[in-house]
Amino acid sequence: MAEKTDVWQGTLALMVLKTLQAMGPQHGYGLARRIEQTSGDRLQLNYGTLYPALLKLEQEGFIRSRWGVSENNRKAKFYELSKAGQRRVLKAAAEWEQTTEILARFLSPAHEG
């Protein structure tokens, strides 16, 4: 468990949006598994927190949901990006990149000297 990291605040939404952008419509369980796979199984997702996060994104109008049928013929609720969601992913990803870049400068060994 030690090397598996918990998902920290605020980033889950971005991961969800990014994943939906990459994969298209997806149900909650599939999303969760996909996020873990993308992280190379280094992320340990508490699935219970995923659903309120999805609800929040839906309330904010970034994603839409509808009932559909999964690959295993199971009834499931599918989520997909809205127009606003598409814009949001681009913007948030750019912001995130900038943030990490700045942080990286602070943490790079050259800075320590």
Next chain:
Amino acid sequence: MRKLKALWMRLRVLLAGRSEDGEFDAELESHVAMHVEDGVRAGMSAEEARRQALLRLGGAEQTRQAYRERRTLPWLENLVRDVRYALRGFRRNPVFTITAIATLALGIGASTAVFSVVDRILFRGLPYAHDDRLVSVGLVQSLEKQEFTLGGFFYEWRDNQKPFSSMTFERGVNACDLTEANPVQLQCARVAQTFLPTFGISPELGRNFLPEEDLPNGPKVALISDGLWLSRYNRDPRVLNRTIDLDDHPVRILGVLPKDFEMPRLQPADIVLPAAVDVAMQHTVNSGIGYPMWAFARLKPGVSVAEARAEMEPLYLHTQQWIPAQFREEFRLQIRSIRDRQMQDAYTAAWVLLGAVFAVLLISCANVASLFSARGAARQRELAVRSALGASRGRLIRQTLTEALVLSLAGAAAGCVLAELLLRVFIAIAPTGVPFLAAARLDLRIVLFTVLVSIVCAGLCGITPALERPRATALVARSMKSGTHARLRRVLVAAQIAISVVLLSGGSLLVKSFWNLEQQNLGMKTRGVIAVHVPLSGARYTTTQAYMDFYLRAEAALRRLPGVIAVGISDSLPPDANGWHGGTRLADMFVAGKPSTPAGTGGTVVTRNVTPGYFQVLQIPIVAGQGFTEEERRLSDHPMILSRTLAARLFPEENPVGQHIQQATYNPYFTLSGPVYTVVGVAADVKNAGLAGQDDPEYYTLRRDNADDWSAHAVIVLETTLPVSVVAPWIRTQIAQIDSTAPAEIETLTQTVNRLADRPRFETALLGFFALCGLLMAVIGLYGVIAFMAAQRTQEIGVRMALGATRMDILRLIAGEGVRLIVLGGVVGLGAALAAAQLLKSLLFHVGTHDPVSFIAVTLLLALVALAATLIPARAAMNTDPMNALRVE
């Protein structure tokens, strides 16, 4: 935007009220099923896979809970539930609810109404830039207590002063006629060119005068008020540079004054003209002292009023040389803030009112606090049950706060209605002299403030029981112990009693003072006496002969009216509160063959120039010698009647009748060239310095049928046996027959005197009202606490009675508690009241601030009412049936 949208979605779910939990359950189910499938595929048993799936979810129920909280607004949901719960609780306990709401309404209503009034008086922003730096500068003396100045002083002060950044003056406001098409009479103020800049006023339109427009023969220019701009020119901007005819002279309009413009002495003004004072003439005109004017100045930054006064004093002493030596001692320099000048003695009354209302607010808060605290103590068991059932501490606190909030809001709503009503009543009964009262409006800030205060009171006291960890014992205890609450409530009740003693004693002092004022002997008859003022226009009456002709004809005509017993004419009427009356100084009266009174001593003397009928109409008795006679009016003698006080002052040991008195005049220097008066009689004293003033000595001279004795100052008094409503039209007809343009102002002397008492009546009514409110609330509080304690101790009473206590013992037990509180509160309150009474000093008339009768009466009243409030519940406790009491719960 996104956040708002999300909020709206959540609110919609809440409002829709229907549960959509089923949908999420389905989603969750499909999630778990997929997870289990994967697990089984990976080789786990179905059971193990399901366990893992639920584990990774962090529990199905927790997930549902988190989802639900996100779906709607849980705090709002809880709030709605809390409000419903609180309302249900209030319905179950109507006495508590009504008392609390009534108390709050009274406290909030009274304080809001009074504060809305007082705010205009004490804290109103003046329409000037940095109004706190503006002062009024001038001279005062015994006959004129409102500072004024004269041209001879002003320019020397202005040129040599240091404490002010600028000094300016106004020369008063006079009637002026706009003599173009549709002529109208207006009020014209004359001010210096520096007036607007000093006050920091900029015209709404156009510009201020230039210095060259403020010269004696400069161009005629004017600024007009916003009101005039609207009423006459319909806000036409082309009014600038228009020429208007003012008193038949063309005057060019330079600008329009801002809407909120007002003269510093609050005179109404439609037009502001440059004063155009000839500076060089100020040491020659008006006996060498210059024109009268009213000076104002702006303090330099960091200079206080006291410092300015100290700095101006040497300058004043230097300019004192312009005052004739005889009066020099009487004059003083006065510098005070404009606000002080405008408000005069309304200040004291306003602070007293504010204090009274603050006391009422305190009492009402204490009352609400003790009500809530009592309720809290009674609900300990309920709280303990809810806590045992899993309610969190925060939840209980929120619940209590909601109750306080709901109650306070109800009280506030009722309070606002009450405040509006009270304010209307205040405005209706207020005397005209209270500045700005008519414009008072309910102040929302104050409503908010008082509501907040009461919420805090209720909240703090309601919350204490919820804050304490509910003890397990509260669940099982048969009787509820609530030591700290009980102590708090006792302190609150004692404090309420103390505060109401302060209020009541203040109220009773004012009532007694008002009683004295109303009951005092005026020294004259007012019933059935009518005063007739006829303001004659100076344009039509240009000589004293013309005035005499008018008034002699009027006198003769009124005398012929049926029901009129006597008619007299004077230049002024007692009791002389604010009106003009003739005056001199005792030191300026020289008795033939006697040394004069030293200059600067003896004070002022009221003088009146009257016809013989004056004494008859007002029924002022002549106590020595004789009165004036009708024959004397046609002679050229100078008879004089002294008031008893003046006679005693001038002739302590001699007979005043037959003495000769001469009056000094200053023109500009002391002369004794006036007529020699012969004292023919002594009249009884009449109140002549207002209702509350210290009486001045007075003398009467005869108003003869000689033009020298007449002027615009004249008032006709007549005694009639008929009601004024009958006589008034006859009087108007008679006056109109002599001069159809002269409007007669008719008023009974009783009305005049009553109006003088308006102010004290207003103050007394208000303070009395608050005192009664305070008493009522304190008594309710006392009753509540005693009744509550008696109820709490029902079981104890039962035990005591079972053990042999008599009913009297029980009465003593319960009532003793109340008596202790009354005595404690009463003693503290009496001490505070004695101290607070000092503040009322200037409002009291012939009542000492420590008037024993008032204080004893208040103490007795309070003791009686409070005892009654104690005895009712104590008696109920006394009649407790011990068997029932023991069976309680």
